[in-house]
Amino acid sequence: MTNVDEDLFFREATLRLCSSLDIQVALNRCYEYIRAFIPVMQAHLHILDFEQNVLRLVALVGAVLPEGEEHILHLPEKGRREGAAFWKTGEVIRIVNQPDPIKVNPEILRRLGFRENVSYMSMVLELEGSRIGNLGLMADGVNQYTDEHARLLRLLREPMSIAMSNALEHQEVIRFKQMLADDNKYLLDELRSVSGDEIIGADFGLNMVMRMVEQVAPLDSPVLLLGETGTGKELIANAIHSSSPRKDGPFIKVNCGAIPETLLDSELFGHEKGAFTGAISRKRGRFERADKGTIFLDEIGELPAQAQVRLLHVLQRKEIERVGGTSSIPVDIRIISATHRNLQEMVGSGQFREDLWFRINVFPIMIPPLRQRRGDIPSLVHHFIHRKSMELKLKERPRLAPDAMDTLTAYDWPGNVRELENTIERALIQHRTGGPLSFEALLPLAAPDKVVQSQSSQNEPLVPLDEMNARHIRRALEKAGGKIYGPGGAAQILNINPSTLRKRMNKLGISYGRKSWRL
Numbered sequence: 001m002t003n004v005d006e007d008l009f010f011r012e013a014t015l016r017l018c019s020s021l022d023i024q025v026a027l028n029r030c031y032e033y034i035r036a037f038i039p040v041m042q043a044h045l046h047i048l049d050f051e052q053n054v055l056r057l058v059a060l061v062g063a064v065l066p067e068g069e070e071h072i073l074h075l076p077e078k079g080r081r082e083g084a085a086f087w088k089t090g091e092v093i094r095i096v097n098q099p100d101p102i103k104v105n106p107e108i109l110r111r112l113g114f115r116e117n118v119s120y121m122s123m124v125l126e127l128e129g130s131r132i133g134n135l136g137l138m139a140d141g142v143n144q145y146t147d148e149h150a151r152l153l154r155l156l157r158e159p160m161s162i163a164m165s166n167a168l169e170h171q172e173v174i175r176f177k178q179m180l181a182d183d184n185k186y187l188l189d190e191l192r193s194v195s196g197d198e199i200i201g202a203d204f205g206l207n208m209v210m211r212m213v214e215q216v217a218p219l220d221s222p223v224l225l226l227g228e229t230g231t232g233k234e235l236i237a238n239a240i241h242s243s244s245p246r247k248d249g250p251f252i253k254v255n256c257g258a259i260p261e262t263l264l265d266s267e268l269f270g271h272e273k274g275a276f277t278g279a280i281s282r283k284r285g286r287f288e289r290a291d292k293g294t295i296f297l298d299e300i301g302e303l304p305a306q307a308q309v310r311l312l313h314v315l316q317r318k319e320i321e322r323v324g325g326t327s328s329i330p331v332d333i334r335i336i337s338a339t340h341r342n343l344q345e346m347v348g349s350g351q352f353r354e355d356l357w358f359r360i361n362v363f364p365i366m367i368p369p370l371r372q373r374r375g376d377i378p379s380l381v382h383h384f385i386h387r388k389s390m391e392l393k394l395k396e397r398p399r400l401a402p403d404a405m406d407t408l409t410a411y412d413w414p415g416n417v418r419e420l421e422n423t424i425e426r427a428l429i430q431h432r433t434g435g436p437l438s439f440e441a442l443l444p445l446a447a448p449d450k451v452v453q454s455q456s457s458q459n460e461p462l463v464p465l466d467e468m469n470a471r472h473i474r475r476a477l478e479k480a481g482g483k484i485y486g487p488g489g490a491a492q493i494l495n496i497n498p499s500t501l502r503k504r505m506n507k508l509g510i511s512y513g514r515k516s517w518r519l
């Protein structure tokens with residue numbers, strides 16, 4: 001003992017303590033080294049929670065806890081006060097060379113593998129003024145520990161405390177990471193069930209679209225979704241992602257038209273700390289967040305010219321550079337873009353870069369407007385009544401009024417599925433008091449829209465809605481030779497139920513019978 005080179009002892013033991021973030025591995029390595037200098041049969045590392053009066057074992061060498069054994073040891077209640085005082089003010093090293101004078105519960109000793117005649121040396125670990133834990137060494141027989149051993153052990157107090165603290169923080173980071181991954185998965189599943197990723201009309205009006213989705217989903221090719229607002233472009237983008245090999249990766253949406261131009265770069269590509277006023281910390285951009293997943297660039301036609309150049313850059317090089325950064329970060333992403341605008345025309349007029357257009361237009365999918373797939377309307381109506389009734393927590397699902405479905409099917413839906421969804425929700429809110437759902441207000445809006453567009457010029461004065469409706473119905477009657485019912489009848493031309501048409505004719509004062517409908 002007298003010849004111990006303390007510097008060497010400190011260095012070698014510290015190297016072993018810092019050799020792993022796994023505290024058990026670190027303690028094993030250190031134990032193997034120090035046992036040549038200090039008698040030790042067993043070493044254990046605890047953190048003490050004296051609020052709860054428990055010792056939590058974080059590493060143990062020289063004994064194995066039985067399978068499934070709890071790693072928390074409850075301290076005897078009567079020792080609580082003494083223990084707390086010791087942990088707050090007690091000496092750093094404690095040597096107990098006689099059998100059990102510290103009156104530790106024999107059950108604890110047994111669990112830790114102690115025998116009757118043991119010597120015990122413990123050292124309190126402390127970091128930045130707070131006591132964080134305890135290292136205990138145990139040797140067989142009485143009077144095993146000397147002041148010289150205590151002096152050597154004390155040399156390791158600081159590295160042991162740092163190693164323990166780092167290991168605990170590392171464990172905490174891993175735990176948080178697992179919790180976040182778990183939460184993330186849970187929230188994604190929740191989001192899917194709330195937003196309802198069920199695609200209505202997949203076998204009917206959207207059949208062609210879904211066939212194309214199946215073809216392209218397994219590949220990494222860029223997809224361009226075209227279609228009017230509210231047709232379901234985002235829903236389809238989601239469907240492509242969730243049936244692709246990237247489905248467990250992120251699906252990140254960027255609404256290119258909704259981000260102010262000044263923030264666009266930092267939103268898309270992220271920024272380094274201090275890159276500009278207000279950049280108080282480093283931030284990852286959406287491209288970086290979409291790594292190993294899919295990025296959905298909605299309203300890509302709204303992207304300003306500068307941003308188009310940078311996007312092209314990312315697509316060509318598959319890497320991004322944060323604002324204020326100096327290095328490139330590789331990104332592995334699949335791009336789905338969407339627009340309700342005519343990008344080809346925008347290319348022609350110089351508003352959209354042709355090279356970018358070629359890059360994103362590899363596999364265009366056109367989603368037809370709802371008025372071109374009216375057959376899907378009844379299923380959509382039932383789907384939204386079901387979903388929205390649940391969201392609104394309605395006790396009973398309301399019935400539809402007799403003509404309601406015809407009215408809904410006849411309407412032109414310029415806002416497409418989103419408008420239909422909102423219409424149903426509004427009707428459900430208005431009908432909270434009961435009664436069937438009717439959509440009387442819709443029909444007058446339907447046909448005139450088209451008629452106004454096709455018949456009136458910008459300068460012509462606007463006619464009242466009822467008059468416009470009446471004219472439209474008369475035109476249909478004229479075309480049908482006055483026939484209301486059956487094939488070629490006015491109801492079929494107008495795509496509404498004949499009885500709805502008759503009601504509307506009554507309301508508008510259009511009489512029945514051959515030619516009586518003429519002006």
Ligand SMILES: Nc1ncnc2c1ncn2[C@@H]1O[C@H](COP(=O)(O)OP(=O)(O)OP(=O)(O)O)[C@@H](O)[C@H]1O
Nearest residue numbers: 198199200201228229230231232233234235417418
């Ligand atoms: N076929 C469908 N089945 C069920 N719900 C649908 C369908 N199509 C659209 N929806 C619903 O309609 C709403 C609008 O759809 P979505 O946001 O995907 O349209 P969009 O074309 O991306 O609209 P915008 O162009 O305005 O961004 C969403 O709530 C979506 O869930």
